[in-house]
Amino acid sequence: MFGYYLDLALRSLKRNRVLTALMxxxxxxxxxxxxxxxxxxHLLSGxxxxxxSSVLFFPQVDPENPVTLSLHRNPWPAMDYRSAVDIWSSHRADRQAILTSSSVKVRLPDSGxxxxxxxxxxTSTDFFPMFDVPFQYGSGWSADDDASRARVAVISADLNQKLFGGANxxxxxxxxxxxxxxIVGxxxxxxxxxxxxxxxxQNFSKSEDVFAPFSSSLEINKGNFQAYTCWHVPPSMxxxxxxxCVWVWVWxxxxSPAKVRDYARFVDDYANTQKSLGRFAVGSEHARLHDLMTWLTDRGQVPDDVRLQAWLASAFLVICLFNAVGLLLAKFLRRSGEIGVRRALGxxxxxxxxxxLVEAGLIGLLGGFFGWLLTLVGLWLVRRQPVDYAHLAHLDTAMFFVTFAMAIGASLIAGLIPALRASRVVPGWQLKAL
Amino acid sequence: MEILPILASLRKHRIPTVLIVLEIALTCAVLCNAVFMIGQRVSAIRLPNAIDEHSLSTVGLSGTDEKTAGSDIPRNLAALRGIPGVQAVGAISTLPLSHNNWGWSFGTSPDESIFNKKTVNFSLFFLGEGADKALGLRLLEGRFFNADDYADSSFGSAPLPETHVTLVTHSIAERMWPGQSALGKTYYTTSHYYTVVGVIADVLRPNIDGQGEASNYFSAFYPMSAEGSKGNLRRYVLRSAPGDRDRVMRAAEQKLIELNPNGVTKSAIYSDMRDQYFADMRSMAWMLVLVCVVMLAVTAFGIVGLTSFWVGQRRQQIGIRRAVGASRGHIMQYFQTENFLLSGAGVVLGVALAYGINLYLMRHYEITRLPWYYLPVSAIVLWGLGQLAVLGPALRAANVPPVVATRSA
Incomplete structure (x- = not known):
């Protein structure tokens, strides 16, 4: 049955090549x-x-005091030094890391x-196991290194290539x-x-090249840390x-859900205690504990431009669908005579x-194939753009299947009205006209 | 031209009629918004910036010892001045569109603190002696800094310069003291105050927000002595003939590395830096152009397809009309008028839709209201496109010989 329909569809497509090609x-x-x-x-919101990601959490409190400046409804995405160290050193989570970043001058001694x-x-020792950071050589540092301000560092594969030619x-x-x-790792x-x-x-920038214990790097790079914002003039630059100032944060x-609840309560209590001590202006109302994906959504991980492009492209697909409906209608109704004969024959x-619909689906399949090629060209164009997410633009398997599903689905939807119209052809009328 | 028979015939083909009207409407709506977005980006890319953009190159120098800056900076400047082709050099803290922003909020009364909502956020630029000339700042009122201003300024423990003179852009002057001359006026923040000695033409901030905002130009300049700069005069700007920029930049970087073996340099030609800043906007604009062109092509093909179908369906009808005396011109006119009506309906619907989309985008993205003139222009474009697309099928219709009418019917 389906084979016969497919054969019919192929014949019909071959009969009017220009129209087929247009569709x-x-x-x-x-x-x-x-x-x-x-x-x-899809890739950017990955x-x-x-x-x-479901077990990683980002605690936030709002140390800003007084609040005259805080017209914001959400806390800053970082904390002052004291709050961050308090929350981190309480060790209430399975793992916790304290983090901040800065730029620093690095060289190989006596290398020229x-x-x-x-x-x-x-950062601190838990950073590496917590984020499943893969090591080529060596490992991270220990909690003792954190405590003793050890002068140890972990470097990126990039930097290892640059300084040591990739050797251990x-x-x-x-x-x-x-x-x-x-270097320990x-x-x-x-x-x-x-x-x-x-x-x-920047959302899609590279990770850092040098990782060092929080305690020792504060000494080493003193004066080079930058605050995101301050609400009092710092006593000294x-x-x-x-x-x-806010400049340190914690992961x-x-x-387990029970631990998440406990930890959220701990963060709330911390904010409230600090408020009652007069150090914070806002207590638990501005305390947050987001999991990784919620945090990323909050932060607005997909650039506005990309969203606008997606909107535009969807509208464009709808235009193309209208087009296909019109052309299919033209195609089916032109064959009214043939359809009339078929109806008359039973x-x-x-x-x-x-x-x-089989014919429409076949057009969809062909459209999907060429659409897939065009998608590859499109992604190649995106990769050549000067944007920080360019390197990500590759078609994964899921999106490959979505391409074809969407093409066939779209063409079936487009074929619906024309197919209904065609099936309502009155055999008598058409036979008379022949 | 008779419109009623056309309408009667369209009523018989309701679905294709509705389809083509909807397609044109949607195309019109998307086109208006896309062209508008392109326009916004182009105007951002072209934002004026009152420094000598095409003569500047820059070398950043970091990692040097701050304690010897007082002697290092004059030595470096002297060496750079010696490079053939260099017209002026200066040391500065940051450059417009460099992403390296130092912001602070100021108010117009002495008790203003940064907590106050009424304060205005400026970007701070610290100029070493001579940097004003190297940049090519354009003075509108008042004076540039003099040698005493430079010598007296330094950084103490606060992240604000210990000086009392400042240059502000025209936009700051307008925002802080609307309708008055800014010269001699003072702005404040807790524990610091600065008096305006000169107003300069608008210079962009290191980071800008949207397009067309006056705040893009809230740049304030302060003098800074080399000894008191505490490592904040890290960028050297060099002015040369545009053709020399590349060579001058390389020579300058080489010189600075030789003089400061501990330093790390980063160099750029200023116009490249500006291009870099707007690179993603430019690529987005091209993407939008591409989508618009392909969309117009698809819509045109749709019109060609459907009209061809109609012409095919009506061959006999056309033959009869030709047989009873209609000229070729009449037949062509028929299809052209039909298309005109369809496009018209589509455009009217499309304009309404365009406004709807624009309102939605305004609420969710950084987009302003669609200017009215986009609508008639896109209407004319789509009308023209429709007429162009219908030309082929209409010509074919006009070529149907009258004798068709007598066959098979």
Whole structure:
């Protein structure tokens, strides 16, 4: 049955090649444009830590005091030094890391290579297991290193390539600003996208090149840390530890709902206590504990431009669909005579309807194929754009199937009205006209 | 031209009629908004910026010892001045559109603090001696800083310069003291105040927000001595003939590396830096152009397809009309008028839809109201496109010989 319908559809498509080509083109172009932008949206709103994102949490409190400036309804995406250290050092979560980033001068002592300005992540021992950071050589540092302000560092695969040609550099010495740090670990290439753990990074930028214990890097790079914002003039530039500025943040790993509830209560209580002590102006109303994906959505991870493009491309697909409906209608109604004969010979309305839909579906399949090619071209164009997410623009398997599903679905929807019209052809009328 | 018979015939083909009207309406709506978005981006990319953009190159120098800045900076400047082709050099803290922003909020009364909502956020630029000339700032009123201003200014422990003179842009002057001359006026923040000695033409901030906002130009300039700069005069600007910029920049970077073996340099030609800032906007604009062109093509093909179908269906009818005396021109006119009516209906619907989409986008994205003139222009474009698309099928219709009428009917 289906084979016969398919044969009919093929014959009909071959009969009027120009019209067929126009329809396939319309669907292909619509699918190509919308799939290109949807793929980008899909990739940008992806989960940077699949399988783990649901147990990673970002606590926030609002240390701003007085609140005259806080017209904001949400706390800043970081805390002052004291709040962050209080929350981190309470060790209420399964794992917790304290973080801040700064730029720092790095060089190999006695190498003659020019120094580099790199960005350094100051964090604590749990950072590496918590975010499943992959190591090429060595490992992260220990909690003792954190406590004893050890001069140790972990470097990125990129930096290891640049300084050591990719060789095992564990044990080598790196001069970070004016301090000598021993390399204890080298990462495998690691680029979580978006760069979720750093609230002020460009969403799709690279991860840092140097990772060092929070305690020791505060000494080493003193004066080079930058505040996101301050609500009092800092007593002295560069000394942010005692300043009313936000610049440090915390991530926590909590592997059961009960722990999440407890931790949320802990953060709320902390904010309320600080309020009653007069240090905070706002208590738990501005305390938050978002999981990773909620936090990313809050932060607005997909750029507005990309969303606008997706809207535009969807409208464009609808235009292409209207087009296809019109052309299919023209095609089916032109064959009214043939359909009349078939009806007279005993084909039911349902059979005619099905035959027309098979034809529409076939057009969709062809449109999907060319649409897929156009999507590949579109993504290639996106990769050549000077945007920070360009490297991400590749079609994954899921989106490959979505392309065809969408093309066939769209053409079936487009075929619905024309097929209904065709199935209502009155056999007598058409036979008379023949 | 008789319109009634056309309407009667369209009523018989309701679905295709509705389809083509909807298609044109949607195209019109999307086109208006897309062209508008392109226009917004183009105007952002072209924002004027009153420095000598095409003569500047810049080398950033970081990682050097702040304690010796007082002697390093004059030494570096002297070396840079010696490069052939260099017309002026200066040290500065940041540049417009460099993403490196230092913001602070100020008010017009002495008790103003940064908590106050009424204060206005400026971007702070610190100029080493000579940087005003190197940048090519344009003075509108008052004076530039003099040697004493430079010598007296330094950083203490606060992140604000210890000086009392400032240059502000025209936009700041208008915002802080509307309708008055800003010269001699003072603006304040807790514990610091600055008096305007000169007003300069609008210079963009290191980061800008939307398009067409006066706040894009809230840039304030302060003098800064080399010894008191505490590592904040990290960027050297060099002015040269546009053709020399590349060579001058390379030579300058080389010189600075030689003189400061501990430093890390980063160089750029200013116009490249500006292009870089707007690179994603430019690529978005091209993307939109591409979508518009393809969309118009698809719509045109749709019109061609449907009209061809109609012509095919009506061959006999056309033959009869030709046989009873209609000229070719009449037949063509028939299809052209029909298309005119369809496009008209589509455009009217499309204009309403365009406004609807615009209102929605205004609520959710950084987009302003669609200017009225986009609507008639896009209407004319779509009308023209319709007429162009219908030309082929209409010509074919006109070529139907009258004898068709006598066959098979």
């Amino acid at each position: 396939v083109l319309a669907i292909a172009v619509g699918i190509g444009a919308s799939m290109t932008t949807l793929t980008v949206v 989960d940077p830590m699949p399988g783990k 290579q020019p120094p580099l300005m790199l960005s350094m992540l100051s 550099s564990v044990g080598r010495i790196l001069r970070v600003r004016d301090a000598d740090m021993r 080298v990462l495998k290439p690691w680029r979580p996208t978006p760069l979720f753990y750093d609230p002020w990074s 560069g000394n942010l530890q005692d300043a009313d 926590a790993e909590l592997d 084909a039911s309305r349902g059979a005619i309807f099905a035959q027309c």
